[in-house]
Amino acid sequence: MRKTSSLSNLGAAKVIPVQGDLRNPEGLEKAVMDADVIFHVAGVVSALSREDFFAANAEGTKNLLLAVKKSGRKLHRFIYVSSLAAAGPSTAERAGLEVDECRPVSDYGASKLGGEREVLAFKNEIPVCIVRPPAVYGPRDKGVMTFFQAVNKGILPVLGMQNPDPRRYSFVHVDDLVQAIVLAGLKPEMKSGEVFYASGDGYYSWEEAMQLIAKGLHKKTLRVRLPIPVMKGVAAVCSGLSKVTGKVMPLSLDKIKEIEAVAWSCSNEKAKKELGFTPYWSLERGFEQTAKWYKENGWL
Helix, strand or coil, X not given: CCCCCCCHHHCCCCCXXXXXXXXXXXXXXHHHCCCCEEEEXXXXXXXXXXXXXXXXXXXXXXXXXXXXXXXXXXXXXXXXXXXXXXXXXXXXXCCECCCCCCCCCCHHHHHHHHHHXXXXXXXXXXXXXXXXXXXXXXXXXXXXXXXXXXXXXXXXXXXXXXXXXXXXXXEEEHHHHHHHHXXXXXXXXXXXXXXXXXXXXXXXXXXXXXXXXXXXXXXXXXXXXXXXXXXXXXXXXXXXXXXXXXXXXXXXXXHHHHHHCCEECECCHHHHHHHCCCCCCCHHHHHHHHHHHXXXXXXX
């Protein structure tokens, strides 16, 4: 953990905190010293530059793997939590499969794919596995919360001007994602280098997802369309401000590349078949539970 990291969310969990930095290989050796399974969940999701993304998500992953190798520890498995962004967009007609060619469209996605390649480079020395989630939501999440906040104010944000909306998305509740990660880490036998999508069931248009948020919040909303050209203009301003201020903005020209894509969907069939993965949360019930948590904890 960082020196500034909070332990508040760990509750009564039995942990031994170890200070370190993915960019410093020496500080990682203590963390991996007695490990049987390593779940590598750390990563940078927003940054000022492509170099910053790669420093954490690719080089940082390599440093952790080198620490494992140097320790001489015989791991049961090393789990790298990647992202659907590493694979790139799917199509409106078919959800992405693990065997599809990876074509990331953003610097973030490219850096997560860089991390995957570092992991696979060690697959003959360390038993490794990659888990790719799509958009993650649930209690404590601050990313998707932005849309809960908008809907809570009576605004239903709809991407683009097409009607009906051709875009399709996959989502995963944080509980289900954890289930998939643990299953991947503890499976008795598995070929090194396997990749799994960890996704909830079903594929949704953006408007369908926003409607389910509204249902979970019990809110009546006014549909507000967000034209992509307008969002690009806002993103350009945000990117400019980031360069001037040195602060990461919520929207950027790099992020727009992901927003423009026609589909971000993936199939969970391989994870179901080979890991025994069984998503518990439907998107409707998951959004309702998340909305309740946000309200009860004063986030909305």
